[in-house]
Amino acid sequence: MSTATYPEPQPHKDIEEIFPDVFIVRGSMSIHKWVCISRVMTILRHEDQLLLINPIRLNTEGEAQLLELGKITHVFRLGYFHGVDDAYYVEQFKAKFWCQSSSNKYPNPSPDVLMDESTPMPFPDMSLFVFENAKHPEAAILYQHHGGLLITCDSVQHYDNWDGCSIFAKIIMKLAGFRKSTLIGPMWLKGMTPEDGSLEEDFDRLLHLEFKHLISAHGDVCREKAHYNLEDAFDRIYSG
Numbered sequence: 001m002s003t004a005t006y007p008e009p010q011p012h013k014d015i016e017e018i019f020p021d022v023f024i025v026r027g028s029m030s031i032h033k034w035v036c037i038s039r040v041m042t043i044l045r046h047e048d049q050l051l052l053i054n055p056i057r058l059n060t061e062g063e064a065q066l067l068e069l070g071k072i073t074h075v076f077r078l079g080y081f082h083g084v085d086d087a088y089y090v091e092q093f094k095a096k097f098w099c100q101s102s103s104n105k106y107p108n109p110s111p112d113v114l115m116d117e118s119t120p121m122p123f124p125d126m127s128l129f130v131f132e133n134a135k136h137p138e139a140a141i142l143y144q145h146h147g148g149l150l151i152t153c154d155s156v157q158h159y160d161n162w163d164g165c166s167i168f169a170k171i172i173m174k175l176a177g178f179r180k181s182t183l184i185g186p187m188w189l190k191g192m193t194p195e196d197g198s199l200e201e202d203f204d205r206l207l208h209l210e211f212k213h214l215i216s217a218h219g220d221v222c223r224e225k226a227h228y229n230l231e232d233a234f235d236r237i238y239s240g
């Protein structure tokens with residue numbers, strides 16, 4: 001193993017199996033002394049290979065649990081604003097790193113694969129969706145199992161509760177427009193919408209995909225109602 005230093009693991013729960021070969025870890029991320037927000041890593045398994053999406057470094061027990069699931073072979077960065085733990089997995093486990101061109105807010109690691117919607121994916125039955133009009137690179141994955149599972153970073157999020165968020169984070173999030181529902185990330189939308197532009201066309205195209213469930217990099221898993229809920233979230237923003 002390399003002796004490079006990486007950010008230490010932050011508090012998280014045990015790995016949960018959401019669907020067969022689809023796992024998550026619910027974690028947290030301290031972004032200020034008083035502000036801690038929820039974070040979620042998704043793990044897809046195909047045969048003995050693991051694909052980590054929105055990676056979170058785990059504690060010793062969590063990492064042992066992860067390695068019992070399979071071999072970490074691929075790491076995906078879906079969101080421009082994420083990437084703090086990507087280098088740890090890529091360098092320590094010799095995993096292949098996938099991201100979009102210019103998704104370099106965190107410049108390490110260097111990409112092995114620069115992906116777009118035409119890039120063959122590492123596992124069967126998955127495809128990449130790209131927000132073409134966003135100011136910075138952002139993507140989502142459609143995993144065509146279990147009725148369709150959409151995996152996002154910040155673009156679409158779902159909250160049943162505020163677990164993993166500090167009191168100050170809850171106050172800030174509520175003021176910013178977060179609520180207990182499926183939503184288009186309010187701060188992300190502000191940061192990603194070009195001046196005099198709109199992401200309406202991107203979300204319209206996203207809603208043409210078939211999915212029932214959602215896992216994002218924050219919040220909770222939305223089962224069954226993700227598409228229906230996102231239609232509502234879309235209308236709240238673009239049909240007002």
Ligand SMILES: [Fe+2]
Nearest residue numbers: 081153154217
């Ligand atoms: Fe985020």
